Amino acid sequence: MYDNQWREWKPYVSPLDPCPPMRIKRYVVPPNQYIPFQPMNLPQFPLNEALFRGTLWPALYSPYPSRRATKGG
């Protein structure tokens, strides 16, 4: 479920932590971070799909899967 828009890091885990550790934490870096100024003539979604996704351009599309649905970490 995590595509290449996601980054992961391993937080410090203490032997004295009270709860079972989450060894990997993740955050998303949306694609706008890599487009300082949008170039002309980018590929486009079909119009009905663009309306559904919220953007005309696949380069700007950021899916966000619910983290609640996943089991474990």
Added chain:
Amino acid sequence: MWVYEKKLQYPVRVSKCDPRMAKYLIEQYGGADGELSAALRYLNQRYSIPDKVIGLLTDIGTEELAHLEMIATMVYKLTKDATPEQLEAAGLGAHFVNHDNALFYENAGGVPWTATYIQAKGDPIADLYEDIAAEEKARATYQWLIDFTDDVDIQDSLRFLREREIVHSLRFREAVEILKADREQKKVY
């Protein structure tokens, strides 16, 4: 924990008796974009941000406390010898009634500092963008404060503080780049 050095980060000299300026400087003491907000914002975000940038937040948050001391020193010097009449003439009558000559975490309009000035969204990109915006807003405030006094010694200290905002903004933007890294790294789950 912290180690305290009993000196200011940069000298603060006030050469003009101008309690009026204290009322405006207090914006950087207890205002939304002031040094208290900055320090608390960064030092609080440290806990949940990826470990590559925790040290940066510690360092800058700590430096903001040093800036807070500099602003406090300016305000103190400008108000410590002012009579109630002088404070009232400087627009600090309401402050005097509430606080005497004490400093208080409030903005230039007398509104008390509130935790709603800072955010902790938990999303590293969102948090760092708030930090970048905060630095630019603080830089602007220092500009307007420099515009508002003709005391060249206060201007000198304020220019140092303004320059630090510029450097901090760049460091936070570098932190964003660090968190954006390994873009091409394909992961299989």
